[in-house]
Amino acid sequence: MFQVRHAGVKGFGIFASRQIAPGSRILAERPLLLINNNKPDILAAARRLSLKDHKTLLRLSLNETKRSSIASLLVAAWKSFPAIMATREVRDILNIFYNNNFALSDADGTRAVFPTVARINHSCVPNAQGNFNANLQSFTVHALRDIGNEEEITISYLHDELALRQGRQASLSEGYGFTCACELCAGSAQRRGESRKRRVGLHEKLAVFSAENKSVPVEKLEMATRELRLMREIIEAYEGEGLAGREIASLYSAAAGLAVALGDHGLALTLGARGLERERDAVGTDSPFYEASRLGFSRLEFGEGVGLGKRLHEVRDEVLSYAPWT
Numbered sequence: 583m584f585q586v587r588h589a590g591v592k593g594f595g596i597f598a599s600r601q602i603a604p605g606s607r608i609l610a611e612r613p614l615l616l617i618n619n620n621k622p623d624i625l626a627a628a629r630r631l632s633l634k635d636h637k638t639l640l641r642l643s644l645n646e647t648k649r650s651s652i653a654s655l656l657v658a659a660w661k662s663f664p665a666i667m668a669t670r671e672v673r674d675i676l677n678i679f680y681n682n683n684f685a686l687s688d689a690d691g692t693r694a695v696f697p698t699v700a701r702i703n704h705s706c707v708p709n710a711q712g713n714f715n716a717n718l719q720s721f722t723v724h725a726l727r728d729i730g731n732e733e734e735i736t737i738s739y740l741h742d743e744l745a746l747r748q749g750r751q752a753s754l755s756e757g758y759g760f761t762c763a764c765e766l767c768a769g770s771a772q773r774r775g776e777s778r779k780r781r782v783g784l785h786e787k788l789a790v791f792s793a794e795n796k797s798v799p800v801e802k803l804e805m806a807t808r809e810l811r812l813m814r815e816i817i818e819a820y821e822g823e824g825l826a827g828r829e830i831a832s833l834y835s836a837a838a839g840l841a842v843a844l845g846d847h848g849l850a851l852t853l854g855a856r857g858l859e860r861e862r863d864a865v866g867t868d869s870p871f872y873e874a875s876r877l878g879f880s881r882l883e884f885g886e887g888v889g890l891g892k893r894l895h896e897v898r899d900e901v902l903s904y905a906p907w908t
């Protein structure tokens with residue numbers, strides 16, 4: 583379904599070797615290295631690898647611009663392995679770990695390196711999404727929209743996909759040490775302009791909403807009506823930008839919760855069904871995330887009260903992030 587090959591200034595990348603439909607599972611992969619954030623024994627984990635896996639790890643990409651971030655890992659490594667501290671390989675392993683690890687967003691703050699997933703480049707308008715599937719103990723990558731033959735398969739490394747270009751570039755440069763060359767950041771001035779307009783408009787609305795939320799005492803249902811309207815505008819902005827995935831699925835189901843609270847059951851079902859569909863496409867039906875969403879949707883179908891639904895900031899905070907090691 584895909585092949586790993588050169589992707590210009592981005593180094594290697596993965597490319598579709600046929601048309602891929604939305605919701606298709608592009609890959610499911612178990613980790614090479616699993617590291618607990620509270621006890622980052624990266625070298626010990628690397629030493630336990632088979633020779634073949636060790637070689638695979640050492641072939642992954644290094645990022646020479648992130649030397650300062652590696653320094654703290656080197657100090658930690660020196661405490662555990664003083665004798666081998668000076669070797670080039672140790673520096674490379676830590677650098678590779680830094681440059682290729684993903685946060686699994688579990689309670690232990692586990693971080694992991696996956697051999698093929700590590701070849702997937704970032705895009706600010708990705709055509710795929712990666713999520714950890716605890717049932718499979720694997721990281722899965724799913725197509726979020728139609729991907730053409732030969733098209734590069736990309737995921738987002740960012741937490742806030744609706745950030746403006748300057749903010750996105752700063753996060754990627756500070757967190758990962760590269761200047762984004764995705765099709766949006768390096769795209770035509772017209773495309774960047776349209777995207778900026780859509781995003782600025784939305785940020786302005788969010789700012790007005792949060793100011794009103796804090797200062798103007800309004801009746802609860804009036805606030806729910808406003809929040810539902812804003813959520814639908816955020817969804818529209820995401821879709822206008824060509825973004826999909828779990829973040830939008832959460833927005834749909836939160837909007838459905840608000841529609842229930844406002845007594846519009848028909849709208850709640852429509853929004854809930856769309857959310858469930860987006861979740862399925864992003865994670866697959868065998869994921870615990872999908873199972874939880876299905877349960878939420880059945881409650882909606884049976885007309886169970888779900889209070890005022892999730893609030894906007896909760897939805898935006900809970901989605902999986904691919905945060906760099908800090």
Ligand SMILES: C[S@@+](CC[C@H](N)C(=O)[O-])C[C@H]1O[C@@H](n2cnc3c(N)ncnc32)[C@H](O)[C@@H]1O
Pocket residue numbers: 591592593594595642643645681682699700701702703704705758759760761762763764
């Ligand atoms: C997890 S690796 C991705 C695979 C990598 N390109 C390789 O050759 O193995 C992350 C690195 O890929 C490069 N990269 C990823 N996305 C990029 C983008 N949108 N623009 C420029 N470089 C990118 C950066 O060098 C980054 O440090």
